[in-house]
Amino acid sequence: MADELPPGYPHEWEADVVLRDGSVAHVRPIIPADADRIRAFHAGQSEESIYLRYFAPMRELSEKDIHRFTHVDYDDRVALVATVKDRIIGIGRYDKIDDRSAEVAFNISDAYQGRGIGSVMLEHLAVIALDKGVEHFAAETLPQNRKMLNVFKEAGYEVQHTLEDGVVEVGFNIEPTEQSKAVRLAREHRAESLSIRSLLYPRSVAVVGASRRRRSVGSQILRNILNGDYTGPVYAVNNEALEVQGMRSFARISEIPAPVELAIIAVPAPEVIDVVRDCADADVKSVVVVSAGFAETGQRGARLQKELREAARFGGMRVLGPSSFGLINNDPEVMLNATLAPTAPRPGHLGLFSQSHALGIAVLAGAARRNLGVSVFASAGNRVDISGNDFMQWFLDDESTHVVGLYLESMGNPRKFSRIARQVAMTKPIVAVSSGVSTYAVPPGHRIRHTSMPPEAFDEMLNQAGVIRVTNAHQFFDVVQVALHQPLPEGRRIAVVGNSDSLGALVAQIAGRRKLTVVHGPVALDAEASADDFVAALREAYENPSVDSVVACFIPPLVAPDEDVTQAVREVAAEYDKPTVATFLGMREIHEGITPEETSKERALPVFPMPEYAVRALARLTEYAEWRRRDQGLPIRADGVDVEAAEILIDGWLAGATADRSLNLGERTQLLETYGLKLWPLRLVHDVEAAVLAAEEFGYPVIIKSRSPWLRNQPELAGTRRHIVDAANLRQAYASLLEHAGDEGKNGFIVQRMAEPGVPCVIGSSEDGLFGPVVQFSVAGPPTDLLGDIAYRIPPLNDVDVRELITSVKAAPLLMGHRGALRADLDALGDVIGRLSLMADNHPELARVRLNPVMARPDGVDIVGAEIVLRPGVERADSDRRTMN
Secondary structure, X not given: OOOOOOOOOOHHHOEEEXXXXXXXXXXXXXXXXHHHHHHHHHHOOOHHHHHHHHOOOOOOOOHHHHHHHHOOOOOOEEEEEEEEOOEEEEEEEEEEOOOOEEEEEEEEOHHHOOOOHHHHHHHHHHHHHHHOOOOEEEEEEOOOOHHHHHHHHOOOOOOEEEEEOOEEEEEEEOOOOHHXXXXXXXXXXXXXXXXXXXXXXXXXXXXXXXXXXXXXHHHHHHHHHHHOOOOOOEEEEOOOOOEEOOEEEEOOHHHOOOOOOEEEEOXXXXXXXXXXXHHHHOOOOEEEEOOOOOHHXXXXXXXXXXXXXXXXXXXXXXXXXXXXXXXXXXXXXXXEEEEOOOOOOOEEEEEEEEOOHHHHHHHHHHHHHOOOOXXXXXXXXXXXXXXXXXXXXXXXXXXXXXXXXXXXXXXXOHHHHHHHHHHHHOOOOEEEEOOOOOHHHOOOOOOOOOOOOOHHHHHHHHHHOOOEEEOOHHHHHHHHHHHHHOOOOOOOEEXXXXXXXXXXXXXXXXXXXXXXXXXXXXXXXXXXXXXXXXXXXXXXXXXXXXXXXXXXXXXXXOOOOHHHHHHHHHHHHHOOOOOEEEEEOOOOXXXXXXXXXXXXXXXXXXXXXXHHHHHHHHHHHHHHHHHHHOOOOOEOOOOOOOHHHHHHHXXXXXXXXXXXXXXXXXXXXXXXXXXXXXXXXXEEEOOHHHHHHHHHHHOOOEEEXXXXXHHHOOHHHOOEEEEEOOHHHHHHHHHHHHHHHHHHHHHOEEEEEOOOOOEEEEEEXXXXXXXXXXXXXXXXXXXXXXXXXXEEEOOOOEHHHHHHHHHOOOOHHHHEOHHHOXXXXXXXXXXXXXXXXXXXXXXXXXXXXXXXXXXXXOOEEEEXXXXXXXXXXXXXXXXXXXXXX
16 A cells, blocks of 8 residues: 555554455555545445445535544544455444443445455454453444344344334443354354365466476476366466467466456566466456565565565455465366376375475375375465465365375464364364474575474474374375274274284384283284184284274285285275274285275275384374363363453553563562462562561561572572571571672572472463463473473463373372372362463463462462563464454
8 A cells, every 4th residue: 555644553453354255355544545445435335335324315425524534543533444456345433432432333345245344344443442441332223234233243242232213222342252252263264264265166277377388387287287177267378479288378367358266377486476466457366376486585585475465465365375386176076286296196085285395296296105085285385375274274174175184394373273273183183294393494485473482382282282293204194094094093902913923022012112002912823824814813803892903914924825915904904993004014016005996995904114104103093082082171261360450450561661571579469469379478688687577477487598590599509598487597597698699699588488398380471472372381490490391382271281281291290199299289280370371361461471489289389489571562473353464
């Protein structure tokens, strides 16, 4: 937008949004230069729409009205517009009635009604209003304006209606509720899923850059689309040729005399922007940019990539790429192979998403090698727009996809990914191969926020969401082929059946390391066993009610032909509803994966070249099955939480702040109390008499310690004195500390009442630039400081997440009665974690909270120490309003 912006223009309110039909619009604050756009918008409205908005026929707006609409102060009067190609398609506004309430109104273009624009406007206005202290929205509308009434009704708020003088007066509180949050996420899911559908199910495709050179990228993609039996019309675009591959060629997409829904762009990077703008003029819905030469090449390419994103969003289009390997949809209704792979994988039920061009090649080659059928494949490249999160929304709905495979190099919004992945994983396995997410591992061209979290936090996020994480392509396809073709294991009990004692023993050892329990076998048939003997042994294993899964491992038999044995194993395995993995070492014409003869069967037998691969894949599916069967938990609920009071405190402390601010003792105590967390009292003293007065106030016994963490962590308690029982003892301890502290003594000492004995723990949260809030738990001391035995979870947490956070650290036995000690009160410990997770989730300004130590006792917990650091201006990627990242 090139118009001059007024003073105080709030750039942070701008957002690109996906509408209900999957198209894209831009939301921004209104400006005085919108006057002509408002006139054009009003002129395009029907008489009915005008009457419903203004309660009167107004074919033209007066100059006074135009000025009032376009000149707002962005405080008491706020207005937003939704635009496509710089045309206003919707207007939403509120005017304050008083400090706590405002009147809200909407006006949506007739041509765009039914696309959810009113709902988007309401969401964005509510977030702005809440930030400015407004709590209540009111509106007036005519009874026949059902669309507007439904905007309020369907938003998830508790709406009150009254009818007076033929006008419906509507009122509701805008503080988010569980229902309004659920409505927002459901709308986000539906819109993003539909936007991917428009990409995968285009009714027509054009390839821009299809040249006569056979080996050019554009020509290869065009050839693959044509040879793949795509069911819609295909167009070639080349401004230097009249004919390409026997087809008429058009100079520009806008010259094609029929609608084009998907454009595949394969031209030099500097030419891509003009092509994208031409696509916008032609109302193309989506584009795939396979061209390279963008952000991965440096600053100049990064600027070009940003321009690409802006041009596509301006035109209301979604973009896959740049540097994309393309996409495949094997649905018989489409049969689209818009990639550089000459042969698409066979149709099947594996949904594949990868990022880089090279990984796209590897993923497709691996699927073909294992004979795995694919429903959909997409390569996001530099993911300037469409990301893995968008495809996860699609996979959640897609009935053709039974297993989701992700090949990730980076992640732009892990918090959103975790939320969507958890939903998907409840119905279908997600297998993700990633080397981890960190600032240092980001491929060139990928936009990503900085993270200070260790790789363990990323692992915990995937585990929390039920994602099966593997570390390389080989493991990826091992797990995928079992997930696609075998039922999920009911438990960890396995049978091992084969014809080699040593091979069976090896499998049993591997299974033990993977926490699988051998309850049947290892069975080793003799060297002269026939195929019928193999069948009988397998049947005995399957019919054993104690067996959950079967591992079949064979070497070449002396009597039965190899083919008879493998066929017998396949046939008998298909008869039982128990998962089977197999290894046929040294047997003729046996390959890993699924045999071509089995490719049409849902119960094909996964075959592995080595037994450890088979057992590892089975173990990963077993862990996933356990995750799906377990109690998924209830959201954290806590009495005595006052979110508004915490917000008032935080806003007051950060007023005018431009840098981090550490809270003092009184502030820490006050803030924690708003979430029902009681900090153990302490007193900072600078002389011995003050220490004695504090001790008498708290009551003996007390502890006195240096303010220096370095001194407190020295051996032999150089910076701490404990179990002080009277004033004389305290005076002696103070003198001793002062002598050891040296110059550090000038900073004073801390006096506290001695906490009851317990296990010291550390509970914390950090606001990470990439992950958002991250909650941490560990047992204090060497487990934390030396061994890094720290567990991580991403809020919002449920009660199961909290319990697993505690029990997942290696030092957890110390809390559970280790060597006869009393068991700590895990419920009380979990309550502290739950309350802190709510605080971290609700207040992004909490840069760092560290409760240390938290003494876990058999009959409760004591929060003995706390550090809290606030940070101004924090904005999360996964915000409370729908917006494209």
